[in-house]
Amino acid sequence: MKEQLRQAIKTALQQCYDNGSLSSGEIPQEIQLEVPKNPDHGDFASNLAMTMAKAERKAPRQIATALVAALQDNPLCAEIEIAGPGFINFRLAPSCWYGVLDQVMRDGDQYGRSQVGSGTSIQVEFVSANPTGPLHIGHGRGAVVGDAVAAVLQAAGFEVQREYYVNDAGNQVKTLGRSILMRLRELQGETIEFPEDGYQAEYVRELAAKLRREKGELHDLSEEAAIELCARFGVAEVLDWIATDLKAFGIHFDNWYSEKSLYDRHLVDAELVKLKEKGLSFEQDDALWLRTTEYGDDKDRVLIKSDGSYTYFASDVAYHMEKFERGFDRVIDVWGADHHGYIPRMKAMLAGLGHPPEDLEVLLIQMVNLLRDGQPVIMGKRSGNFITLREVIDEVGSDACRFFFLMRRCDSQLDFDLELAKQQSTDNPVYYVQYAHARVCSINRNASAAGIPRPQTETVDFSRLELAEELALVRQLARFEELIVGAALNYEPHRVVFYLQDLAAQFHSYYNRQRVLVDDPATTQARLYLVNCVRIVLANALRLLGVSAPEQM
RNA sequence: GCGCCAGUAGCUCAGUUGGAUAGAGCAACGGACUUCUAAUCCGUAGGCCGAGGGUUCGAAUCCUUCCUGGCGCGCCA
Incomplete structure (x- = not known):
């Protein structure tokens, strides 16, 4: 709809140049058209005349007048007016809008999809929590945002892969192994000294007990080998929990990528060699450093520690280079906001290795404050009394949980109130939309119970939809594709949530004012058609968020 | 001290990438169920967009200096 109007404006501009009413001869490649907040300002408004004022050396209203004259006979426009400092307000003929309904019905669950991202492949890496403990609420937000960003990108035509990076190499895994082994010995009646930096939480005891049942007591193994075995066992078990919880949350990954496999395939060393060849790394104090300050970081970073072990950063270098080698045009990392300090070094590393840093986009997910009845729920990871994501999903349900996580821009902190999310009432926006x-x-x-046939595109008389609120609904439906594109290009799935709330509000209001099933069959058919288009768009938008669209509540 | 994010109605937050009179939900107040589900709707009230300065036809939005809150600033992950 917008595109059609845009084309018409371009044609009109050319016409103005041809007949001499405008002189600069330039057609701006971007013609801004926006849906005005105030419906009195028409269906679309353009500031074109104002932006052209400089090149044209004429007053905006004068330019607008010339343009309007050229557009006057266009069948698309029912009414054009010049307002304020030089806005051009367009009101489209109702018949144009009816075409939108056809399209919604024809496209069905595909309605809203576009091809703007066609030919571009993007990887979204999210969650990637260490496999050393269950997911908590903060992971949940990252999980939902990452999943929804991926969904929105797909809907905009991008080719998307969802990936989970498994940190199964390195220190934290060893720590898990040691913790399990200690709990195992405890189970065997030994008095132990639990490591200072160990994982204290209860689940470690569960892991130890399960290991004991399946693998025995490990007496014949060296300390080193026992820790290794415990670590492997623990990681496998915890990953299994994580996968199960994510599944309960409706999240599926195309790929689980192992950090350890990077080392096994010697990709980390290979990447370090490249860095050295490019003169980007140097040795100092027995450690190997990457000169990230060369590309804007505020200090250089260690790749190999003086004890010979690798930093997390070293494998991250290899991992991200390997992502691009897999052919992705763009790579998105979803991180907790507390990791924001890592962005400069990652970008520096990419720049050093010859990749435009913009090809990596890091989405920072701000903290979640868990509340119950307005009171903060205290969580201490150390003490082990933290609330897991699974507990939250079990308590409030996946739909409410996902919706709440997506209700805010991801870079603002989120208060998540368990009681509010659970409430099946007016206060809960999830149910409002689903309802x-x-x-x-x-x-x-009711229609089929009354023997009313389902409306067919060919026979519906759309001119029965003449109420302002009916046309407003259609306009809202028409906006959907553009909304998805905006959400995709900006990585802002919360836009879909706000769109849903607007659309649901418009529908509820209409429902309360007008009956759909009325005595007049033609009106009934037209209205049935309209509300079913609303249903389709609601369902499509909810699907993007991973929230169900119930047929009955 | 340096960096990142935020600051908009009593509370929680949107604000279409610089547009016209700044919006919604909750809370408050007043209304609507013999009519397709009242998990809904209609109305009233509520504002120095943290503060100052700048950029221009035009600023909540851009630049700058402050103030407040959160988070970072390891050869941890």
Whole structure:
């Protein structure tokens, strides 16, 4: 719809140049058209005349007048007016809008998809929590945002891969192994001294007990080998929990990528060699450093420690280079905001190795404050009394949980109130949106019970949809594709949430004011058609968020 | 001290990439169920967009200096 109007404006501009009413001869490649907040300002408004004022050396209103004259006869526009300092307000003919309904119905669950990202492949890496303990609430937010960003990108035509990076090499895994082994010995009646930096939480005891059942007591192994075995066992078990919890949350990964495999394939060393060849790394104090300050970082970073072990950063270098070698045009990392200090070194590393740093986009997910009835829920990872993601999902449900996580921009902190999310009431926006969907389904049930046929595109008389609120609904439906594109290009899935709330509100209001099933069959058919288009768009938007669209509530 | 994020109605937050009179939900107050689900709707009230300065036809949005809150600033992950 917008595109059609944009084309019409370009044609009109050319016409103005041809007949001499405008003189600069330039057609701006971008013509801004926006949906005005105030409906009195028409369906679309353009500031074109104002932006052209300089090149044209004329007053904006004068330019606008010339343009409007050229557009006057266009069948697309029912009404054009010049307002304020030089805005051009367009009101489109209702018949144009009816075409949107056809398209919604024809495209069905594909409605809203576009091809703007076609030909570009993007990897979204998210969650990637260390496999040393269950997911907590903060991981949950990252999980949902990453998943929704991926979904929105896909809907905009990008080719998307969802990946989980498994940190199964390095210190924290060893720590898990040691912790399990200690708990195992404890189970065997030994008095132990639990390591200072060990994982204290209860689940470590569970892991130890399970290991004991499956693998025995490990008496015949050296300390080193026993820790290794415990670590392997623990990582496998914990990854299994994580996968199960994510599945319960409706999240699926295309790929689980092992950090350890980077070492096994010697990719880390290979990458370090490249860095050395490029003169980007240097040795100092028995350690190997990357000169990230060369590319804007505020200090250089260690790759290999003086004891010979690798830093997390070293494998990250290899991992991210390998991502690009796999052919992704763009790579998105979803991190907790507390890791934001790592961005400069990652970008520096990419720049050093010849990749434009913009090809890596890091989404920072701000903290989640867990509340119950407005009171903060105290969580201490050390003490082990933290609330897991699984507990939250089990308590409030996946739909509410996901919706709440997506209700805010990801770079602002989120208060997550368990009682509010659980409430099946007016206060809970999830149900508000889902209820709108269920209401349309209910109307459909009533219609078929009354023997009213399902409306067919060929026979519906759209001119029965003449109320302002009906046209407003159609305009809202027409906006959907553009909304998805905006959400995708900006990595802002929360836009979909706000769109849903707006659309649901418009629908509820309409529902309360007007009956769909009325005496007049033609009106009934037209309205049924309209509300079913609303249903389709609600369902499509909810699907992007991974929230269900119930037919009955 | 340096860096990142935030600061918009009593509370929680949007604000279409610089547009017209700054919006929604909750809370408050007043209304609507013999009519397709009241998990809904309609109305009233609520604002120095943290503060100052700058950029221009035009700023919540951009630049700058402060103030406040959160998070970072390891040869931890």
